[in-house]
Amino acid sequence: MMQLSDSDFQRMVRFMHDNYGINLTKKRQLINNRLALSLKNQGYSSFTEFVDQLISKKDSHQIDFVLSKLTTNYTYFMREKDHYDFFMNVILPDITKKNEAKKVLSIWSAGCSTGEEPYNISMCLKEYFGASAGAWDTRVLATDISPRVLSQAKDPAYEMPNDIPSSWKTRYFVKRNDGSGLYTVTPEIRKNVIFRTFNLMDPIRFKLNFDVIFCRNVMIYFDHPTKDALVNRFYNATKKGGYLMIGHSENLSKDCPYKMIRPATFQKK
Ligand SMILES: C[S@@+](CC[C@H](N)C(=O)[O-])C[C@H]1O[C@@H](n2cnc3c(N)ncnc32)[C@H](O)[C@@H]1O
The missing domain is CATH 3.40.50.150 (Vaccinia Virus protein VP39)
Known part of the structure; x- marks a missing residue:
């Protein structure tokens, strides 16, 4: 399985925090577990390749993909x-x-x-x-x-x-x-x-x-x-x-x- 290196983890944490406010500092395991298989299926050979693209292209579908894997959209009628x-x-x-x-x-x-x-x-x-x-x-x-x-x-x-x-x-x-x-x-x-x-x-x-x-x-x-x-x-x-x-x-x-x-x-x- 693909492994997230220290430097890719840090780059991703900084990018998601600075651009979207999302704090992933304690989510290393989650990132690794939730993204590795999907990235392999999408044809990426490493986290480095994916993080490079994420940061350079800021493609809304890629961002959406990361957000959907690492955050929740859970909601329902009459919540609270x-x-x-x-x-x-x-x-x-x-x-x-x-x-x-x-x-x-x-x-x-x-x-x-x-x-x-x-x-x-x-x-x-x-x-x-x-x-x-x-x-x-x-x-x-x-x-x-x-x-x-x-x-x-x-x-x-x-x-x-x-x-x-x-x-x-x-x-x-x-x-x-x-x-x-x-x-x-x-x-x-x-x-x-x-x-x-x-x-x-x-x-x-x-x-x-x-x-x-x-x-x-x-x-x-x-x-x-x-x-x-x-x-x-x-x-x-x-x-x-x-x-x-x-x-x-x-x-x-x-x-x-x-x-x-x-x-x-x-x-x-
Ligand atoms: C758990 S849902 C909450 C939905 C609804 N407000 C509720 O209480 O049921 C959180 C939503 O916040 C959105 N979100 C997270 N970060 C955001 C950001 N930086 N700008 C805009 N929306 C964001 C997510 O995409 C997600 O749909």
Whole structure:
């Protein structure tokens, strides 16, 4: 089996950290085990050859391949449900009041994987606004670094989620007509989400600042300085009074600029 040398390991760790924020310093065995066979099947004769190409070409498919082997895109509907409850019961009443004049909300699902999170947010929005949904622009920006997961998100094919209210199942899911037995989401939910490829290491330059940023279970791969720098960029891209949601197993450093208002939920005061 191909073996990863010290120098190829170091080159890969540096490249993935500097460009994608991913901290692989403790993942040497994982890299070796997860990549060796696939690289051999792809025709590489050594890790050196692969790492040389990875660094020189920065090919998005190769990057996606490495990310898919070494990180997880795991996600599901109603993940950390109390975030959605708080979003509907507290955040939405607050931000709709603040945006009553323009009737535009700006919400970002950063690290959206295969789309369950931004579609789930859209379902919450539809439930909250009910008949007046049409009067508001509530489109959700959904970004991920991986073109592979984004193409799945744009053509949803899900098992029917267990934990979703049964009325939502009939309102927001329809069976795909490809014989797979899987479900897609209804056109009104689908068209409320705008998917874009975006590397969270890049400067944040979207048109609007955000009322709410969901960045849940993404920063788990980042070391402290990378995470702190990203949280500062999020802060600058958040409206005053706006919110940041992170995963419940994550935390932010004590001197982060947001104020923690409940576990895993922060506000720009
Ligand atoms: C575990 S999924 C989280 C999905 C969803 N937010 C949730 O909580 O269920 C993490 C996602 O973060 C994305 N990701 C990792 N590093 C990234 C980066 N530097 N820029 C953008 N997305 C990144 C991955 O591609 C993956 O789809």
